Amino acid sequence: MSTQTSREALQALDRQDPLARFRDRFVLPEAVIYLDGNSLGPLPVGAAERAAEVVNEQWGQGLIRSWNTAGWFELPTRLGDKLGTLLGANPGETVVTDTTSLNLFKALASALRIQQVDGPGRRVIITERDNFPTDIYIAQGLADLLNSVTTETGVDYEVRLIDTQDELLAALGPDTALISLSHVNYRTGRMWDMPAITAAAHEAGALAIWDLAHAAGAVPVDLNGADADYAVGCTYKYLNGGPGAPAFIWVNARHQRRFWQPLSGWWSHAQPFAMDEDYAPADDARRFMCGTQPITSLAMLEVGLDVSLEADQHQLRAKSLELTDLFIELVRERCPGLGLELVTPQQHAERGSHVSFRHPHGYAVMAALIERGVIGDYREPEVLRFGVTPLYLSRTDIWDAVEILREVLHTGAWQREEFTRRNAVT
Amino acid sequence: MSTQTSREALQALDRQDPLARFRDRFVLPEAVIYLDGNSLGPLPVGAAERAAEVVNEQWGQGLIRSWNTAGWFELPTRLGDKLGTLLGANPGETVVTDTTSLNLFKALASALRIQQVDGPGRRVIITERDNFPTDIYIAQGLADLLNSVTTETGVDYEVRLIDTQDELLAALGPDTALISLSHVNYRTGRMWDMPAITAAAHEAGALAIWDLAHAAGAVPVDLNGADADYAVGCTYKYLNGGPGAPAFIWVNARHQRRFWQPLSGWWSHAQPFAMDEDYAPADDARRFMCGTQPITSLAMLEVGLDVSLEADQHQLRAKSLELTDLFIELVRERCPGLGLELVTPQQHAERGSHVSFRHPHGYAVMAALIERGVIGDYREPEVLRFGVTPLYLSRTDIWDAVEILREVLHTGAWQREEFTRRNAVT
Numbered sequence: 048m049s050t051q052t053s054r055e056a057l058q059a060l061d062r063q064d065p066l067a068r069f070r071d072r073f074v075l076p077e078a079v080i081y082l083d084g085n086s087l088g089p090l091p092v093g094a095a096e097r098a099a100e101v102v103n104e105q106w107g108q109g110l111i112r113s114w115n116t117a118g119w120f121e122l123p124t125r126l127g128d129k130l131g132t133l134l135g136a137n138p139g140e141t142v143v144t145d146t147t148s149l150n151l152f153k154a155l156a157s158a159l160r161i162q163q164v165d166g167p168g169r170r171v172i173i174t175e176r177d178n179f180p181t182d183i184y185i186a187q188g189l190a191d192l193l194n195s196v197t198t199e200t201g202v203d204y205e206v207r208l209i210d211t212q213d214e215l216l217a218a219l220g221p222d223t224a225l226i227s228l229s230h231v232n233y234r235t236g237r238m239w240d241m242p243a244i245t246a247a248a249h250e251a252g253a254l255a256i257w258d259l260a261h262a263a264g265a266v267p268v269d270l271n272g273a274d275a276d277y278a279v280g281c282t283y284k285y286l287n288g289g290p291g292a293p294a295f296i297w298v299n300a301r302h303q304r305r306f307w308q309p310l311s312g313w314w315s316h317a318q319p320f321a322m323d324e325d326y327a328p329a330d331d332a333r334r335f336m337c338g339t340q341p342i343t344s345l346a347m348l349e350v351g352l353d354v355s356l357e358a359d360q361h362q363l364r365a366k367s368l369e370l371t372d373l374f375i376e377l378v379r380e381r382c383p384g385l386g387l388e389l390v391t392p393q394q395h396a397e398r399g400s401h402v403s404f405r406h407p408h409g410y411a412v413m414a415a416l417i418e419r420g421v422i423g424d425y426r427e428p429e430v431l432r433f434g435v436t437p438l439y440l441s442r443t444d445i446w447d448a449v450e451i452l453r454e455v456l457h458t459g460a461w462q463r464e465e466f467t468r469r470n471a472v473t
Numbered sequence: 474m475s476t477q478t479s480r481e482a483l484q485a486l487d488r489q490d491p492l493a494r495f496r497d498r499f500v501l502p503e504a505v506i507y508l509d510g511n512s513l514g515p516l517p518v519g520a521a522e523r524a525a526e527v528v529n530e531q532w533g534q535g536l537i538r539s540w541n542t543a544g545w546f547e548l549p550t551r552l553g554d555k556l557g558t559l560l561g562a563n564p565g566e567t568v569v570t571d572t573t574s575l576n577l578f579k580a581l582a583s584a585l586r587i588q589q590v591d592g593p594g595r596r597v598i599i600t601e602r603d604n605f606p607t608d609i610y611i612a613q614g615l616a617d618l619l620n621s622v623t624t625e626t627g628v629d630y631e632v633r634l635i636d637t638q639d640e641l642l643a644a645l646g647p648d649t650a651l652i653s654l655s656h657v658n659y660r661t662g663r664m665w666d667m668p669a670i671t672a673a674a675h676e677a678g679a680l681a682i683w684d685l686a687h688a689a690g691a692v693p694v695d696l697n698g699a700d701a702d703y704a705v706g707c708t709y710k711y712l713n714g715g716p717g718a719p720a721f722i723w724v725n726a727r728h729q730r731r732f733w734q735p736l737s738g739w740w741s742h743a744q745p746f747a748m749d750e751d752y753a754p755a756d757d758a759r760r761f762m763c764g765t766q767p768i769t770s771l772a773m774l775e776v777g778l779d780v781s782l783e784a785d786q787h788q789l790r791a792k793s794l795e796l797t798d799l800f801i802e803l804v805r806e807r808c809p810g811l812g813l814e815l816v817t818p819q820q821h822a823e824r825g826s827h828v829s830f831r832h833p834h835g836y837a838v839m840a841a842l843i844e845r846g847v848i849g850d851y852r853e854p855e856v857l858r859f860g861v862t863p864l865y866l867s868r869t870d871i872w873d874a875v876e877i878l879r880e881v882l883h884t885g886a887w888q889r890e891e892f893t894r895r896n897a898v899t
Contacts, residue, residue, distance in 0.1 A: 074533045083537045090533035095525060098769060102524050106716055107500045107516035111509045111848060119716060146764030148738030149575065156618065163621055176750055181739035181764065184752040188737030192582065195589060196623045208750060234748075283765070290532055290545060290768035311614030312574030313607035322660075322853045324602055324634060326610040338572030338607065339709070342716035343524060344767030422536060427748045 051380070057373075057442035065359075066366055069438045072354050073287070080448045082423040085261055085401050085434030088287030094350040101346045122345050123293075124332055129352050130286070130295055133360070134259065134278065135269030141297040142332045143348065144314075144340055147260055147281045148181045150296035153308040153335060154277035155189050155227065157298070158254045159204075160307045162224045166252055169224040173215060173253075176208040179233045182258055183208070186227060215244070219251035225276075226255050230262035231399030234426045236371075236391040238266060238399045242273040249274070260284060263295075264355050265400035265436075267364055270297055277302070285400065285436060287351030292344050296335045304330065312337035358438060366437035367400045370445055374402045374435060377449040385456040390430060403432045408461060412452075414468070415461035421448045477806070483799075483868035491785075492792055495864045498780050499713070506874045508849040511687055511827050511860030514713030520776040527772045548771050549719075550758055555778050556712070556721055559786070560685065560704065561695030567723040568758045569774065570740075570766055573686055573707045574607045576722035579734040579761060580703035581615050581653065583724070584680045585630075586733045588650045592678055595650040599641060599679075602634040605659045608684055609634070612653060641670070645677035651702075652681050656688035657825030660852045662797075662817040664692060664825045668699040675700070686710060689721075690781050691826035691862075693790055696723055703728070711826065711862060713777030718770050722761045730756065738763035784864060792863035793826045796871055800828045800861060803875040811882040816856065829858045834887060838878075840894070841887035847874045 061067060074090040075081055081089055105117040114120050127141035134141070144150070155172065162169045172186045183206065190204035197203055204224075209215045215226070226248045231238045245255040254276040262268055264285030270278050278297040282288035298306050307328070313319045314336040317327045328334040371391070378387055387404040406412050406429060413425040423433040433448070455461050487493060500516040501507055507515055531543040540546055553567035560567070570576070581598065588595045598612045609632065616630035623629055630650075635641045641652070652674045657664045671681040680702040688694055690711030696704050704723040708714035724732050733754070739745045740762040743753045754760040797817070804813055813830040832838050835855040842849060842857075849859040859874070881887050 074529075076534045076536070079536070081536060087532075087537045087540075089536060090528065095528045095533070098524050098528050099521060102516065102521045102715070102773070103500075106513075107521070108502050110502070110505070110507060110515060111513045111850065112843070113716070114513075145571075145575070146738065146766075148740075148764035149571070149736060152736055160621065179739075180742070180745075180748050180750070183750055184737045184739060184742065187752045188735040191737075192618070192735035193622050195586065196619050281765075289528070290539070291765045291771070293767060294764070309614040309618035310575060310578055311610045311617075312572065313605075313610060314574075316606070316610065319606075320853065322606050324606070324609055326613045338574035338720070339707075339717045340572075341719060341767035341770030343773065344770040345717070347528070347769065417538070422538070424537065427746065 054443060054446050057446050061441040061443055064366070064441070066362055066437055067441065069354065069358060070441070073439045075439065079420045079422060080444050081439070082421065082433040082435065082448060084436035085265070085284050086424055087283055087290060088285060088351065088436070089439065091287050091350045091354050094289060094347045097347050097350050098343055101343045119342050122342065123336060123340055126345070126349055126352065127295060127332060129349070129356065130263070130282070131297065133264060133268070133355060134297060135271050136297050137271065137300065139332050140300055140303070141295055142335050143282065143293050143295045143345065144336045145294060147258065147279050147294040148185050149310065149337070150279040150294050151182060151185050151227070151256070151258065152189060153296060153310055154256045154279055155186060155225070156308050157302065157306050158225045158256060158277060161254065161302065161305055166224065169222055169252065170204045171222045172204065172206045172225055172227060173209060173218050173223060174206060174227045175229070176210050177232060177234065178229050179258065179260065182227060182229060216247055219247060219253060221252065223251055223253040225253050227258070229258040229260065230268065231266060233261050234430055234432065235403055236399045236401045238262070238397050240396070241275065245273050245275050261399055261401070265367065267360060271299070275299060282348050282351070286348070286355055288348035289344060289351070292348045293340055298335060303332070306334055308335070310337045314338055354438065363437050367435060368395050368398070370435045370437060370440060370442065371398060371400065371402050373442060373445050374433065374449065377446065378404065378452070381449060382453050382456060385453070387456070400436065401432055401434045403430050405429045406431055411465040412455060412461045415455045415464050416452060418464065419451050419455065421451050480869060480872050483872050487867045487869055490792070490867070492788055492863055493867065495780065495784060496867070499865045501865065505846045505848060506870050507865070508847065508859040508861065508874060510862035511691070511710050512850055513709055513716055514711060514777060514862070515865065517713050517776045517780050520715060520773045523773050523776050524769055527769045545768050548768065549762060549766055552771070552775055552778065553721060553758060555775070555782065556689070556708070557723065559690060559694070559781060560723060561697050562723050563697065563726065565758050566726055566729070567721055568761050569708065569719050569721045569771065570762045571720060573684065573705050573720040574611050575736065575763070576705040576720050577608060577611045577653070577682070577684065578615060579722060579736055580682045580705055581612060581651070582734050583728065583732045584651045584682060584703060587680065587728065587731055592650065595648055595678065596630045597648045598630065598632045598651055598653060599635060599644050599649055600632060600653045601655070602636050603658060603660065604655050605684065605686065608653060608655060642673055645673060645679060647678065649677055649679040651679050653684070655684040655686065656694065657692060659687050660816070660856055660858065661829055662825045662827045664688070664823050666822070667701065671699050671701050687825055687827070691793065693786060697725070701725060708774050708777070712774070712781055714774035715770060715777070718774045719766055724761060729758070732760055734761070736763040740764055780864065789863050793861060794821050794824070796861045796863060796866060796868065797824060797826065797828050799868060799871050800859060800875065803872065804830065804878070807875060808879050808882060811879070813882070826862065827858055827860045829856050831855045832857055837891040838881060838887045841881045841890050842878060844890065845877050845881065847877050
């Protein structure tokens with residue numbers, strides 16, 4: 048692709064954009080181009096009103112009665128089902144609860160428990176070295192816990208890190224319990240082929256867990272189509288659920304009745320209010336839960352979800368790819384020799400919905416951009432990351448962002464500002 | 474104690490109550506006597522405004538920048554320190570995060586890990602049969618997980634349930650890893666002697682974990698004074714944090730550097746944004762955390778906490794005991810022969826801040842009470858539970874509640890209404 052385009056030409060395209068109307072569904076500050084919706088999505092119109100309703104009416108007036116009368120009990124499964132329609136899930140397979148880290152722990156524990164029966168001796172968890180760190184840490188934590196009491200055979204649980212797809216495929220073997228991958232990489236935006244990788248895992252007798260943190264609401268996902276085993280993910284990025292909104296967990300229906308988790312809190316019990324002294328898991332998706340959820344934060348998520356559900360998912364993907372293509376091409380044309388190195392795959396099939404560039408002074412460059420209202424973020428090492436969210440960004444936003452990036456780099460403004468900041472600190 | 478009192482005499486006492494002014498710090502619906510603040514505390518004045526500020530200003534305008542500019546990163550530890558002052562904790566020992574169930578899992582895992590070094594062979598977790606069920610289930614879940622891989626020696630982890638203090642003391646022995654108790658029982662309101670029981674556990678080489686769900690903000694707690702090892706608890710009951718507000722965990726400073734949890738998410742890492750591939754826990758209370766917290770629900774908690782912190786804790790305890798005494802005495806005087814059996818201890822030292830009565834038709838009786846604006850709750854089996862919260866209840870509230878209870882029982886109204894409800898369903 049070569050654009051050789053102009054801001055005017057992009058404006059003309061924006062005017063014909065069938066998704067343009069969604070821009071007004073979000074509150075965005077003046078003079079900001081928000082390229083960090085993959086870290087925290089913006090405030091949807093109506094979310095503040097929802098929070099006020101939950102706090103003033105449901106909590107303030109309804110008090111404890113609102114667990115029933117305002118449907119608080121059903122929020123995790125009801126919102127899970129809504130979210131599931133974006134992920135190729137059937138009703139009853141998804142719940143919104145806890146955090147991504149915790150849900151991953153549940154999925155890992157459940158998968159290992161299944162392998163203790165189906166594949167004893169399978170004790171290797173394969174994940175990416177470049178996975179989001181919490182995904183690695185949680186696997187290490189679970190393996191560490193199990194190894195603390197496996198004293199007999201020397202067959203310890205192991206977290207094996209791979210760097211490439213070839214390494215992943217070569218690592219799959221008779222000792223593999225599961226693979227745990229992020230569908231879209233948080234730093235590079237690189238996307239795995241979920242159906243192919245899942246099939247390879249199954250071929251080797253392993254289970255496949257997918258973290259959809261940077262995928263849900265950003266790229267087409269079909270969990271049942273891909274025959275995935277477990278998925279977890281985040282709702283405060285592309286789903287615009289609000290800061291720290293609860294995460295989700297999906298379990299393939301074939302595993303549901305075998306799903307077992309050590310975080311066996313009362314919300315996952317078959318009869319939470321029977322006050323039995325023995326744990327017995329619910330026979331539906333409630334068994335993926337643990338304790339009481341933060342209702343105000345949880346309820347607001349629905350507003351963001353509803354916006355995503357209104358949009359045509361094919362149009363979203365097409366516009367996302369158009370915008371990321373545009374970003375890449377504009378940087379190539381307008382920022383040559385300015386030290387930016389693309390780290391996001393150019394193949395559409397391998398790209399999520401953000402674009403990233405290395406720059407040796409990435410941190411200072413991003414600080415200068417944010418100072419000018421272009422809000423992206425910085426990820427170690429040296430990576431400038433730009434979330435490209437087709438619901439509320441336009442082609443001219445991308446043009447303007449790249450222009451400001453060019454200016455910051457071309458004029459060396461980032462360098463002077465870094466000098467000023469350092470002097471201010473010392 | 475015998476009251477033989479009158480509503481007028483109680484009104485006179487209410488007028489002199491130094492805590493009476495706190496009633497106006499809460500939004501409470503008209504025509505409701507709220508006796509379920511031990512399940513969900515009411516809305517403090519200012520909490521709705523706090524939520525609106527977080528949503529509109531911090532999320533809507535600040536966007537991702539608010540993690541730094543609005544102090545979101547520090548909320549769990551900053552609110553933890555505030556809360557800690559109510560619990561006899563020092564700064565840096567408490568964090569507000571996740572749910573009580575999850576925090577208990579962390580405490581159990583950490584205590585067992587310490588015992589693997591300090592007391593190998595100690596594999597028994599002692600808890601109460603009448604503990605809140607999630608406390609039992611979480612211990613069962615962890616034991617189950619560990620036992621799934623301990624194949625060699627037959628020394629399995631075991632959750633042992635006791636019914637009485639004598640049984641507890643007799644059960645302590647060389648195989649005890651830890652005791653896990655609720656300071657105040659959720660159903661009966663019975664309170665353990667934390668210093669004495671902790672000392673007995675230590676004497677036996679065991680660690681002591683305390684669940685303060687029905688204690689924090691309700692009764693005097695001095696964790697360091699009692700030399701407890703771990704504590705967890707809930708903020709949406711007596712601390713009035715809002716529905717599902719995040720819970721807390723406290724760890725005795727002597728264990729902090731050894732604290733290890735398998736829920737080792739990135740928020741507990743020494744450098745969460747360094748994106749290291751190996752887990753290394755933070756050297757402060759952040760190591761008790763796991764993933765990203767629900768900011769709106771978390772931020773609102775501060776409003777409730779601030780109200781509790783303003784009140785004199787000795788006055789609160791004195792009024793709580795006065796009100797529970799009054800409730801018990803009024804029931805004795807005014808409801809004889811109506812089928813109510815007190816299950817809450819009469820000794821002050823053994824009583825929390827709620828009173829409970831068994832009634833063979835407890836569920837229907839509570840439904841009739843709620844219908845009349847007296848909101849308590851029902852707990853299996855047959856228990857009517859009344860939370861007595863001195864911050865916003867008066868002596869006349871207790872009088873009126875008992876009068877309505879008497880009328881419901883005396884007239885058999887509960888029975889007619891139950892008949893109507895059943896006919897309505899079929």
